[in-house]
Amino acid sequence: MKKQTLLSVTVLALVLTLSGCQSAYYSAMEKVGVHKRDILIDRVEETKDSQQESQEEFKSALERLTTLIDFNGGELQDTYNQLNDDYESSLNAANEVSTNINKVEDVAEALFDEWSDELEQYKSASLKRESSKKLAATKRQFDQLLRSMRSAESKMEPVLTSLHDNVLYLKHNLNAQAVSAIKGEFTNLKRDIQLLMNDMNKSIADSNKFIEQMNSAG
Incomplete structure (x- = not known):
């Protein structure tokens, strides 16, 4: 733009x-x-950027928790405070991702409704048929992208829940014994974050592909 x-x-x-x-x-x-097409491309870009930012925040929280798990002396309070900040940043980043996905879906629906309505304005049967095919193809491409975005989005919630539980537990039990107690949770959290990263990478790749297709078709 x-x-x-x-x-x-x-x-x-x-x-x-x-x-x-x-x-x-x-x-x-x-x-x-x-046009709506331009706005859709921009919003897919924004969603991709917010997913990348979210990835960094989740990675930072995981690294901070790893530091706590491997704690072998030092100031626990400082590391906890940093972990709590990482959780809040992860939560804000995740909310931004969800907001952006909703905005992408909204403009896509508006674009497809408009495109469908305009098919009735054609006098040329061949041009109408060609435009209808392009609409169907673009819808399929978008549906795949949206599924990819929503799949990654759905994996943020269990990670955020686990992070929040760990932060909340440590808040009132900030000692080496409490840190040891959350080690069992850590393995599951690490796995969930990796699954989230994988899904986000797929969504980002799908976003790039969709943007490329929209630009080349335009």
Whole structure:
């Protein structure tokens, strides 16, 4: 999206987005030459970026917990505080991912509804047939991407729950014995985070593929 266009609609877009009136937002963007297709590509990019940020936050929390598990003297309170910060950052990053996925789904639905409605405006049967095929193909590609995004999203919750349980337990039991007690949980958490990373990597790859397909088709 061109910088000049973004600057020209920043205030209006912000107001409409905050008000939750997506249809009005899409209409306003359309008037300045930014179509739903462009918005979809941008939002997929934003979701991909937020997933990458989320990966870093979860990795940081895992590393911090590893430091606690391997604790062999020093200041437990400082490491705990850092772990708690990592958990909060992971939670915020996960919420950002979910918000972005919802925004991707919203604009995709609006785009496909508009595309489907416009098929009825064709006078040429061959052009209508060709556009209908492209719509079906794009829908299939998007459905695959959305499934990939939602799959990765679903794996964030058990990781966040486990992280929260460990942080909460340590909050009131900050000693070497408590650290030893959570070692059993650590193995499962480490596995869950790895599964999450794998799913996110797949979703990111699918996002790149979808963006490439949309740009080449455009």
